[in-house]
Amino acid sequence: MGMSGHASGEAVVGVTVGMTALAAISVISRLATRVGIVRNPGIDDAFITVALLFSVATTITMILQVKHGMGKHEDTLSKQDQLAQLKPFWASVWVYNLAISCTKFSILFQYLRIFPGKKFRSICYILIGVVFVYSCWTFFSAVFACTPVQYFWKPDIPGGHCLDRFAVWFANAGINIVTDIATGVLPLPVFNSLELAKRQKYALMTVFALGGFTCIVSILRLHSLYVISKATDVSWNNPLAAIWSSVEINTGILCSCLPTLKACVSRYFPRLFTTRFDSRHGIAFNELGRGLSGRGDVVQKSVIRSRVAGSDDYDLHSVGSPPKDHELDDGQIQVVTVLEQEVQEWRESRAETDSTKGLVR
Known part of the structure; x- marks a missing residue:
């Protein structure tokens, strides 16, 4: 893979399918934990399930693009393949945005299940509102990027025009990174005030380090966005953006699921964890995945x-x-x-x- 934005079609399929499979395993394990073990599913689980569905849809659109020549120079493709590749490319933009948005909603609603502090919850609701507005904008700006819509994959339609890809994609990516950082930083003041054992602190550090990796992926994706927004040979320069987009989506899903999986792991691998009881507050330490706030x-x-x-x-x-x-x-x-x-x-x-x-x- 070079920095030009090019990668082989095989690399696109391999990375996107592999990352989506990992995300699917994490979501299935999460649902097994919340529904089957602790029996306490919530709206955050619904959002992460929808995010996975959009991740699968994104992977399908990328496979279709590879089928019609993504990773090859446009001048080596038939006119039919060039046009057939652009339609799933158009769909991949808005399903990607929906996957990202649903993942953010899942994380924020999970916060609401965990943290009952009024000030924290107020800030969390504000951030949910910001993400909602951002999600609506990214969806509609992707679906209606061109007028008429078909002009995106049929550039020979007379009188058609599109939004400036560079401006729209970079604005969306910038807001995405800012909301990622805000979502990751939001609970830190709460964690800093806790008296946690080293094992617990290390576990939290691992979860948030992976969340930081998602932000890093979003930043690295900017270069591929710049290349594809300026490219005249879209087929050749799109693969790297496709790969980074898949990594970003599925890493976010994985990070969202990590805090809920210990109860599942403890059930099938009990030797990995010890069961302790907090005698002061009556909370069994193997009860993971339950939202405790408001009860x-x-x-x-x-x-x-x-x-x-x-x-x-x-x-x-x-x-x-x-x-x-x-x-x-x-x-x-x-x-x-x-x-x-x-x-x-x-x-x-x-x-x-x-x-x-x-x-x-």
Whole structure:
């Protein structure tokens, strides 16, 4: 692969199919975790499923382009192949944008399941609104890039014209990178305030490092966009942009799914993780993938106290009624069992800590 924007058609098919397969495995595992294990699916799972469908559609459009000569010089292709290649190219632009948008929505709605803080949620909703507006623009600017629409793949239509590809594609890519960075940075202040074990911190660092890789891919893709936006030989210069687009989409899907997969891995590979219990807050550390925000959590605690003075008499007290200390006669034994049950509403600071720990437990 050179920096001209060229790559072989075989490379396009290999990379796009391989990356889409990895994304599909991650989404299927995520759904198995959320639906089959923790039984707590949400709107974020729906969005990532739709993102995968658009990723598959993007891969199909790229395979069709390769079938009609992508990766070869246009002057070596028949007129029929040149025109047949442009129609899936047109479709690939807007299905790519939809895949990217659905992935962002999935990540942001996953944040809403995890972090209950009012300030955080307000910022998250604002970012969702920004992504929604951006998504609408990228979709319509791709579908109606030319007037009439058919002019994109039939450039011989009289009076047809198109938007400036360079301006539109680079504006869209720039906004995409900014929203990627904003999405990745948004939860960092919450993580910084947590008291996490090293293992948990390393897991979070891994997830966010891969999220950063998605941003890097988006930036690297800019060069291929520049080449294709200025190219007169689209067939020859489009493959590298196609490859980077597929890597970007599917890396985003993979990163979105990572925080939800530990429960699935723990079930089939139990030796990889130990199961611990947070006695202070009643949260099992193997309960991964559940959104904890906005819910009451039942915390059960058992406290056994005993005082020995010499006999076998037992003084049992009812639940919720802690006993008062009594003077014991010589020769008596008092065993006091206190069972307490409380319904604890998650407050912002405590819930943020416990819910976020659920990402990596």
